[in-house]
Amino acid sequence: MQAWLCENPVGVDALSWKELPTPEPGAGEVLIEIQAASLNFPDLLIVQNKYQMKPPLPFVPGSEYAGVVRAVGEGVTHLQVGQNVACLSGTGGFSTHTLAPAGLCMPLPPGFPPVDAAAFIMIYATSQHALVDRAQLKAGETVLVLGAAGGVGTAAIQLAKAAGARVIAAASSDDKCALCRQLGADETINYSVHTPQTTLRDEIKRLTGGKGPDVIYDPVGGDFAEPAFRSIAWRGRYLVVGFASGPIPSLPLNLSLLKGASIVGVFWGDFAKREPKANAQMMQTLATMYMKGQIKPVIDQTLPMKDLPKAYAIMGSRSVKGKLVLVN
Template identity: 40%
Template sequence: MQAAVVREFGPIDNVAVEERPDPVPGPGEVLVRVGAVAVNFVDTLVIGGTYQFLPDRPFTPGKGPAGTVVALGAGVTALAVGDRVLAMAEIGGYAELAVAPAAQCYRLPDRMGFEEAAALSLAADTAWFGLRERGRVQAGESVLVLGATGAVGIAAIQLAKAFGARVLAGVSSMAKAELVREAGAEAVIDLSRANLRDSLREQVREATGGAGADVVLDMLGGDPFDAALRALAWRGRLVVIGFAAGRIPSVKANYLLVKNIEVSGLQISDYRKRMPELARRCFEEIFSLHEAGQLHAPAYRTYPLPRAREALGALLDRTVKERIVMTVLGG
């Protein structure tokens, strides 16, 4: 099979597409003929050797490929050859064939193609867990999404709206306001305003009648995190998902006490390993909302597998505004 291979951790120049032996599923695993897989920033961390969980080398990167089951490992009974699945494997997706735990494979709805499934993977499920599990959002509450124009952000806006929440979308430029409004945001928070520490709180209070945000999903960290913490409502919950702004912030515990607020973190892979039934319920609801027209994949651009390095470069250089999806012929 063809696969992208990393032999030494480092820059994306270390990624080479080459011929590799076909993998064989072990007990409890399935072999998937990959149709498409998203290109995620986390993949570059794994390639660079800076992610918290690093595979043995050589390895093939790529999380969450979508494709067709072509072989079953020993003991697999819940899936069958021919099933179309989203396979939430941690690595191996940048290839024609990928092995994944059967317990972390989710049958796709008939009307969902591989590219759309790949575009949703690692975005919609992250947003779901941030809202449902860590944020415990309730209908009628207000949700502030920081990093709202990214894949997780767009999914979070749609899901929060589907859950009955009022959605506030934080954007780095008001030129992006229409994008988040189309996704369902009722108010747009301008993160480019001067004195963000005060201006963010003022905008949130104006949008919530002075109450503040009940839930904040933060993909940014840095100054937006500091400002959003001050914009939480009484008993508000802020969920840390990433640090795209660069700085990892810190929190003074007395501030949490005085305002009766919470800060929690979300590392989505742990849930699939430790709470597989909750992860399955997550995808069942995501697929159901997609079928109902309440959740759509973000706009995406495709690159074929032989251009894997180019796709990664476009992600890092931010030369492509859409989500990047790698396609595999024959999937």
């Protein structure tokens, strides 16, 4: 097998494409021949030693991938050799083969292409857990999605529309706003024009008739958090999804009191571990929605697996719409 190996987590430049022995699966594991792997923001942080999970060195990055089961370990009964699966295991994806815990593998229905499958779990599981489970989104409510042209943002638009919500999508360019409208957003905000320091709050107020959004989906953090939260509706729910802009914001808690609003943490990874049955049901729901054509990952582009450094550079430029996927 071949893999991108991180022997020293000082950044992307330290990764090397190496030939390694193909491993045998242990108890509870499967060997997957990887067809496609997507690039997520944590994949950048982990090779910079900035992610909360710090795998033992050396390791192969790549948190999310899809492929074919080539061998099963002892005790694995729900997966068979030759079966197509998707997996989000945190590491191992930027390679030709990897070992994965069988319990983390999502069996794929026939007709689910590997490129879409590799870009599916993280964005849709996060967004469905956020909007439906944590925010209890109801039909007719208004959702403001920040960072709406990124992976989780594009998923949030589709899932919010499927739930019957009105969606306001905020993104950083006219091109990205146009994509959001194609995905079903009812209104868009270009926040390079309506910046957090100037008219972002005014534009949110205008688009909601002064009421404010019922739910704010925030994977961005930084300077966007406080003006967005100040704009929230009475009994609104502010979903803390991530901090793609870098800084972790501080919010004055009196704002929560004044609006009767909730600040709601979204940690899908721990939800999946702590509530595996609920997560499995949710993943089945999402797979069914995909097969019915209700949701579909936005793929910015696909690149050969050997072009991983180029993919990292593209992601770092913040020009990506949806997901980047690497293929073998």
